Amino acid sequence: MGRAVRGTALAQVALLAGVLTGCAEPAGDGGGKPSASAGRPTEERSGPGSSQDAVRSGGSVGAAGAACELPVTFETAEKWRPEAVETGAPGDGSGSEEDELAAELAEGLLHQGPFTAACEIDAKPAGNIGFLRVWTGEADAKGGDAKALLKKFVAAEGNTSVAEYRAFRSESGVPGAEVEYLYTSEALGETKKERAFLTVTPEGAVVVHLGGLDTEEHEEMLPAYELARRTLSTG
Numbered sequence: 001m002g003r004a005v006r007g008t009a010l011a012q013v014a015l016l017a018g019v020l021t022g023c024a025e026p027a028g029d030g031g032g033k034p035s036a037s038a039g040r041p042t043e044e045r046s047g048p049g050s051s052q053d054a055v056r057s058g059g060s061v062g063a064a065g066a067a068c069e070l071p072v073t074f075e076t077a078e079k080w081r082p083e084a085v086e087t088g089a090p091g092d093g094s095g096s097e098e099d100e101l102a103a104e105l106a107e108g109l110l111h112q113g114p115f116t117a118a119c120e121i122d123a124k125p126a127g128n129i130g131f132l133r134v135w136t137g138e139a140d141a142k143g144g145d146a147k148a149l150l151k152k153f154v155a156a157e158g159n160t161s162v163a164e165y166r167a168f169r170s171e172s173g174v175p176g177a178e179v180e181y182l183y184t185s186e187a188l189g190e191t192k193k194e195r196a197f198l199t200v201t202p203e204g205a206v207v208v209h210l211g212g213l214d215t216e217e218h219e220e221m222l223p224a225y226e227l228a229r230r231t232l233s234t235g
Helices: 009-022 097-110 146-157 215-230
Strands: 057-061 074-077 081-084 115-122 131-137 160-169 175-185 190-201 204-210
Touching: 074 215, 097 115, 131 215, 146 160, 146 175, 146 190, 146 204, 190 215, 204 215
Parallel strands: none
Antiparallel strands: 057 074, 081 115, 115 131, 131 204, 160 175, 175 190, 190 204
8 A cells, every 4th residue: 555556457456455445444354353452542642741742753745856746745654665656547448348347447546535545654574464555635625624535534434433533733833733533344353453643735635544454453553654744844
């Protein structure tokens, strides 16, 4: 979350669905039941010994020439692997049923409300199942309110609840809005935690989202998310 368009239309559909919704996002997919901590979102951690101190930087994304070129830059956790998302229409251009199906699925998976997938940072090399995903908004949203735009992102995901919004400011002074919420899979009937933060840049809004296989995986990946938020820069 990568989502690159490759091979036949069916292979592309499998790649998109598997990476974006199958292996990374369904709640409780591996455990058969939601984590005991999948209740009301917890308060943000801070202070000595918090998860902020528990991760080492493995580099950064966002700058020109990086794996993902973005309107922002931030540090990624050690061993996490970034990859840019290709948003070109999948398929071979034949207009076949398979080609149309791949294009339809790609449209749904590569867009969330007014945001388009731009980068996915894979946690599997570090031992977790999940991604940090970066989404970018249209340039005309550059003057928008961060919290209002973040609410649009969450609403577009669907099946969300208990959303708690707060303001944040990175170490370099970049302001934005953050949300911690619950997502419920109708298919599995299970609920898990998710988080996202958003900042508005001269090139438009940018969302960094953390999901995970389930709440347990989500909590284990929090240090990487907090590193990204803490080191966020637009310079």
